[in-house]
Amino acid sequence: MKRTFHITLFVILLGIVLSSCHKPMPREQLLHRLRALQEQGCMFGHQDDPFYGISWAYEPNRSDVLETCGDYPAVMGFDLGGIEMGDSKNLDSVPFDRMRSEIIAHHLRGGIVTISWHPRNPLTALEHLGTWPEGSAWEATDGSVEAILPGGMKHELFLTWLERVRVFLLSLRTDDNQPVPFIFRPWHENNGAWFWWGASHCTAEQYKALYKFTWDAINSSLMPSIVWSYSPNLDGNMTEEQFLERYPGDERIDLIGLDSYQWGSEEDFVRQTRADLAMLCRFGDKHHKLVALTECGYRSVPDPSWWDRVLLPILCDYPLSYALVWRNAEGGEHFGPVPGTESAENFRAFYAAPRTLFLKDIAK
Numbered sequence: 001m002k003r004t005f006h007i008t009l010f011v012i013l014l015g016i017v018l019s020s021c022h023k024p025m026p027r028e029q030l031l032h033r034l035r036a037l038q039e040q041g042c043m044f045g046h047q048d049d050p051f052y053g054i055s056w057a058y059e060p061n062r063s064d065v066l067e068t069c070g071d072y073p074a075v076m077g078f079d080l081g082g083i084e085m086g087d088s089k090n091l092d093s094v095p096f097d098r099m100r101s102e103i104i105a106h107h108l109r110g111g112i113v114t115i116s117w118h119p120r121n122p123l124t125a126l127e128h129l130g131t132w133p134e135g136s137a138w139e140a141t142d143g144s145v146e147a148i149l150p151g152g153m154k155h156e157l158f159l160t161w162l163e164r165v166r167v168f169l170l171s172l173r174t175d176d177n178q179p180v181p182f183i184f185r186p187w188h189e190n191n192g193a194w195f196w197w198g199a200s201h202c203t204a205e206q207y208k209a210l211y212k213f214t215w216d217a218i219n220s221s222l223m224p225s226i227v228w229s230y231s232p233n234l235d236g237n238m239t240e241e242q243f244l245e246r247y248p249g250d251e252r253i254d255l256i257g258l259d260s261y262q263w264g265s266e267e268d269f270v271r272q273t274r275a276d277l278a279m280l281c282r283f284g285d286k287h288h289k290l291v292a293l294t295e296c297g298y299r300s301v302p303d304p305s306w307w308d309r310v311l312l313p314i315l316c317d318y319p320l321s322y323a324l325v326w327r328n329a330e331g332g333e334h335f336g337p338v339p340g341t342e343s344a345e346n347f348r349a350f351y352a353a354p355r356t357l358f359l360k361d362i363a364k
Contacts, residue, residue, distance in 0.1 A: 045075030117261025
């Protein structure tokens with residue numbers, strides 16, 4: 001009798017241990033959730049959503065998206081630019097302490113978090129400390145990437161930068177010490193010339209070495225919570241061969257994206273975005289990667305029907321995880337919806353479309 005009891009107890013305890021060992025990490029849970037949600041629709045995202053909007057800043061529980069349609073965006077975007085310098089605020093004057101609180105809050109309400117990084121130029125940032133745009137990510141000089149790779153003159157500085165990023169990302173934990181999973185999207189729009197890590201300023205091998213070094217340095221401690229994203233800028237005629245030229249490799253990337261804004265005509269935006277997304281979705285299907293419009297939008301949305309007439313059909317025609325529009329800047333420029341504007345009513349139609357997912361849709 002006692003022997004049977006002991007055997008039974010052992011089996012129960014062994015089952016508990018094994019189930020604990022096989023409990024999915026937050027990163028795996030987020031990936032599983034993203035894939036499941038993609039089957040339901042495309043999540044809407046907004047950069048810096050809870051910090052400021054048109055005519056307000058840093059007021060608790062405010063959001064231009066929330067005040068337009070009665071719901072938060074499913075995805076919120078945040079940026080770490082400036083943390084590498086040891087600054088208390090990012091490049092858009094968002095305090096990092098406030099950013100941490102809002103990231104955790106959005107996670108706890110059931111939302112998805114994505115984090116980008118616009119680090120300053122390692123060759124010039126210290127010379128222009130405290131000024132902008134000198135020394136910024138947009139001060140695109142040749143040799144900056146080469147300088148921070150192993151053996152480069154600024155490699156030790158870059159190690160300090162990565163440590164500051166790593167410490168902040170590790171601090172994203174709930175009150176009960178659970179890590180917050182997030183999508184990390186460094187070194188984006190690398191096929192352009194406007195950032196110092198862009199294609200005009202470093203070789204493909206240098207860029208891939210930069211991404212891989214960043215991945216290795218940060219992933220050593222953040223593997224349980226980080227989903228890695230790679231997102232070039234809109235090309236309009238991107239081929240798989242072009243995409244692979246600077247692609248860091250399947251083993252390091254979970255989500256591929258496209259940054260696509262309507263800067264010119266609607267016709268060009270639609271044609272070029274569809275062409276690149278078609279290629280990316282084929283690649284994502286073949287390589288088992290999620291696909292997203294990692295940045296998109298139309299500055300200040302001058303076309304009141306843009307949301308459901310131009311953007312929505314694109315989201316309906318491709319299997320996208322999310323589409324994130326850029327921030328509503330305090331100076332009046334906005335990429336997201338704004339209450340009281342001409343396009344606000346159209347955004348509510350966009351919100352009501354079956355294909356678009358907001359917080360209430362994904363937090364059920």
